[in-house]
Amino acid sequence: MSANSEEQEDELLALQSIFDPEEFVRNETKSAGEIRVCVELPTDFTVALREGDSLRQYEISFLPPLLLTFELPADYPSSSPPSFTLTCSWLTDTQLSALAAQLTDLYQATGGAVVLFTWVQFLKEDALGFLDIHTLLELPSDEHSTQNESQDSLNAADFLNKGSVSVSVPSSSSGPLDQSEQGASSLPIHPRESTPNKDQTPSPLCLTPSQALLSQLLIYNATQQQKQFATTGFDCGVCFMRRLSSDCVQLPECGHIFCQACLGQFCKLQITDGNVQGVTCPQAECTATPTPAQVRSLVGEELFSRYDRLLLQNTLDCMSDIVYCPRRSCGSAVIQEKSSKAAMCSACSYAFCVVCRKTYHGTEDCQGKKKVTEIDTAGSGVDLPQSQEGIMALWDDYSTGSKQRRKLLESRYGRNTLQLTVSDCLSENWKICNSKTCPHCFSRIQKNGGCNMMTCSQCRQMFCWVCVARLPSVHAGSHFAEGTCNH
Template identity: 70%
Template sequence: MIADMVEQEDELLALHSIFGSEEFVRDESKSAGEIRVSVELPADFTVVLKEGETLRQYEISFLPPLLLTFELPEDYPSSSPPSFTLTCSWLTHTQLTALGAQLTDLYQATGGAVVLFSWVQFLKEDALRFLDIHTLLELPSDEQSTQYYSQDSLNAALSEPNNNQHTPKSEPSDNQSCNVSDPSTSDWTSTDLQGAVALDSCKANQKNSPFDHSKVQLDQSGQGAASLPIHPRESPQNEDQTLSGLSLTPSQTLLSQLLIYDAAQNRKAFATTVFDCGVCFMGWLGSVCVQLPECGHIFCQTCLAQFCKLQITEGNVQGVICPQADCTATPTPAQVKSLVGEELFSRYDRLLLQNTLDCMPDVTYCPRRSCGSAVIQEKSSTAAMCSVCGFAFCVTCRKTYHGADDCQGKQNTNKLTEKDSQQARIDLPQSQEGIQALLDDYARGSKQRQQLLESRYGRKILQVTVEECLSEDWMAFNSKNCPHCFCRIQKDGGCNMMMCSRCRQRFCWACLTRLPTKRAGTHFVDSPCSIYQYHPT
């Protein structure tokens, strides 16, 4: 007896040193505890749920752990195996019973040696293969449960006990009993203290208990499928409240729990892995990195934040994309907000909306300075009404709607053109340099000089026509239209491979040919266009 107690204490100390506090919890009041065993999944492991003709399947990397709760008898390990319960959310009662039988067989094979670590290794490495689960886990569908309970009667009671049982080969058989008053809180209990599998689950909110065990929900064949194991220091109430507002079937609830757990574990694994930033090429822990969901490229938060802040500050919201070359993936709005802060994100959100509206041909803006809201205009009419301030206006002249009459602004422009065009043609310089010189002379001259020029050319000609002429000439000489969205673009340096800041279309500045996203440089190989165009001074 003393030798057994020594071996028990040594085994518990060894488990405490091998496993962390998240995996192993010991009950100090007795030789008992619980171990959470995460099974090893192969690559491309898939969870499948069939609902009638609908097939839902997801690739996952992590499954919730099996919960092995044990208590060591006084004559363990020399004579008796541990008394234990085995709980899992994604295995049926039959599968858990088979695993429990195998655990008992492993103890029998040791010939009276300690066995807990061997049990953990078996559950971790060989449990799936033992159950003939390789790369596909099919969850039980809800249609199979109609013989036990339906969605309309979730509180129905099962009075007949389930006759599933498992007993060590050398011990007499003890039947397991199933007392279910509510499928959402049902408990599978075994009275076999000789090492039989016990699908036992205490109330998750039970007070003064060192361990909180997971609940067991009946699957459609009447077999037990436990929900996610809850850590002793956590309360399952929040999780229940999260799903309480959703109309989910038991199988859908189980699938959502598996996906939530897998996502949480993936985030945890990402945070503890070292990645090379695609900008600074330094290694960083995933906890200070950002991975773009569209392309999967990873950058440190500092580099990606500086890149996004620069683009937003300059107003190039279309440039808030993946910094990787030839990658057009965009970060999510939540990622942008966490990187640049509330103030810059508000500017990003506003400019992004503005840019989107500018690309829509049927969108105009309210002419009121105090409003300026976007207005959808109908192609068949020149009238529009702002939905924010209620102002009705003409989309042509931007003034109060005047019905079928001609626009007043257009009439004034025509009168000005007809009245003053003859005088403008007589004396206005014919070159851009001459017009620019005339405008400079008028702007910098004294009052007497300005009056002299106004008497010669006309005040409206100098203030309106000359400036418009210069602006149009400058734009025609210094800019070109994007071949895709026809936005005016100025080239102030660099090579002839251009990218429109509005529609992200690549094109050749020399011939305005649209270029593909990949291998765009091949256009300049066998063509008269040169990638660089030098202007000798």
């Protein structure tokens, strides 16, 4: 085996050990192969497309790889460089030609040494800087496209028709390549694609070539971000435990990451309490919300149906032109015409007056004020939240809301229910949570400080606040010295 053959074999074996099978594929029948090179992007890298006076910009983290296809001639590396083809979907032919010339110059600078790894490192780390692309990649606009493919710069239509732009560089000479050798090698158009007619007007539903290229870049970036997320471990923002990505959920709006157990429990609690506005990011002062698909996977179909219904109801309550069918068996939302006092329920076809909520009576006086008061007092029979937290959230919304918001809540729950039932329920629950019953006279006693030896203000019975046991009037402290209760 000659010295060139030995160096070629060593170089190919080294590349196989360095790169993954997805990055490097060797042709076993000859000294050839292909390398997919992902360029390193700086932080806040942006892809932009100008359409008329507007500029659409998207921040991305990944670009599709450059494809370097090579074949090593017999006299490589001593005399000739590799014969290679450089292919990329988001670079123009002129840019690819400049990169090809630079790769040849890098071989010349080695003085006859192997160069493939040096080429890969250059394309990965320095290609963008060499092309004067730093934090912005502006895609070619359709307005500047041209039908002449012999020009130095390929237009955006070439990207769509060919799928990529390639530059083929032969290895017939070890000297610098002539510019004429760096022209674009045309790739065959797919047989099923037909050449568009000049006079044919493009469909408004079809993407332009530039839009198709931008879509390709955004889809690839999203796919790579998902792959990166799937191979990374994260600290949950609630329990602070390290979790696998398969057990985590990332909110797309803010990027915060939580384990499925914590975020699912948080969402279930909010939905059970009827506080659908509280289904947000658990991070402090973050108002981002999970997507409906994420909520469904976290809480299950039954709770998601409740969430969907309450979210719609909350939205309707905030709309001033929405009234509800007064039939208790229906209660569907009805859009009110501002110029009319009549409305018809689309669910049960009941025509009613939006003032008195009775069957529509034409232009006659309906004594709406009296009727509205009755309706506001009675409400429409909507059930109250079942938990203490839900009732507290409802009362806070009612007591601090605007006049219009209070009126909307009264129409749903009833004024008496909100002002009497809810407030009484809150008071009773507060007493249960903050007081205990005297073991002698059963009066409610609140402990507002001091030790655990209590004296009932009604019957003067002494008892232990911890276990609520009666204490003797003499040597009452022995209960704490001899028992398990703390004084």
